[in-house]
Amino acid sequence: MSGSSDVLARDSAAVDDEAIVLEILRANPADPDFVPHWQTFELEPAEGMTLFIALTELREADPSLQFDFVCRAGICGSCGMLINGRPGLACRTLVTDLPRPTRLAPLPGFALIGDLSVDTGRWMRAMSERLETWVQGPDIDRDPSLVEQPMEPETAEAIYELERCIECGCCVAACGTVQMREDFAAAVGLNKVARFRLDPRDTRDDAEFLELVGDDDGVFGCMSLLGCEDVCPKNLPLATQIAFLRRAMVKASL
Numbered sequence: 701m702s703g704s705s706d707v708l709a710r711d712s713a714a715v716d717d718e719a720i721v722l723e724i725l726r727a728n729p730a731d732p733d734f735v736p737h738w739q740t741f742e743l744e745p746a747e748g749m750t751l752f753i754a755l756t757e758l759r760e761a762d763p764s765l766q767f768d769f770v771c772r773a774g775i776c777g778s779c780g781m782l783i784n785g786r787p788g789l790a791c792r793t794l795v796t797d798l799p800r801p802t803r804l805a806p807l808p809g810f811a812l813i814g815d816l817s818v819d820t821g822r823w824m825r826a827m828s829e830r831l832e833t834w835v836q837g838p839d840i841d842r843d844p845s846l847v848e849q850p851m852e853p854e855t856a857e858a859i860y861e862l863e864r865c866i867e868c869g870c871c872v873a874a875c876g877t878v879q880m881r882e883d884f885a886a887a888v889g890l891n892k893v894a895r896f897r898l899d900p901r902d903t904r905d906d907a908e909f910l911e912l913v914g915d916d917d918g919v920f921g922c923m924s925l926l927g928c929e930d931v932c933p934k935n936l937p938l939a940t941q942i943a944f945l946r947r948a949m950v951k952a953s954l
Contacts, residue, residue, distance in 0.1 A: 804816055830889075833896065836902055
């Protein structure tokens with residue numbers, strides 16, 4: 701295993717034919733004297749090795765390497781990054797599926813912490829607070845007489861489908877509108893609104909949802925480029941939900 705802070709590519713004769721070659725963008729916003737650069741690493745692959753495992757091995761050799769992870773099972777969404785320019789999860793990416801070399805960079809659209817680590821939490825929290833992404837209805841805790849009504853299985857299944865979002869930020873990074881409008885809710889935010897619009901426990905009507913997402917920072921800012929749906933690791937029908945939501949908001953505005 702080896703690394704160099706000033707090498708973009710190695711001479712082919714110097715690289716093992718079986719070696720994995722990763723070019724990682726190194727950056728440290730906390731150090732004003734740090735110059736962002738590409739650093740090249742090599743390591744031997746192992747059966748079933750994911751990009752997350754490869755990065756873990758690299759960090760054993762270079763503890764300064766920054767990237768995020770929690771679950772290692774494609775559930776937490778922490779290990780999102782650009783993999784050859786495409787947003788994806790390191791824990792769901794097999795190194796055998798990657799070309800040589802492979803370039804890794806942080807997800808755009810979020811505050812950079814360092815190297816491959818970004819602060820998705822700050823963005824997600826601000827979006828959720830702005831769109832009020834929580835059930836708004838009768839306060840059952842304060843008034844137990846307001847018994848929650850049974851939910852139809854079809855409705856519960858539709859809500860569960862949208863709840864599978866893990867807030868990894870891949871759809872945000874792939875969104876062209878986000879790069880132009882920093883307040884755009886992106887697919888992850890609009891998916892949340894679509895989810896609460898389906899929930900019979902939420903008492904808001906379409907006119908109230910229109911106030912939240914009925915502008916260019918909401919459903920009418922989407923350019924329908926389908927990047928969000930293309931990169932979603934959970935294969936959610938994000939573009940379809942945005943289209944449904946847009947039609948409902950148009951109807952509510954009439």
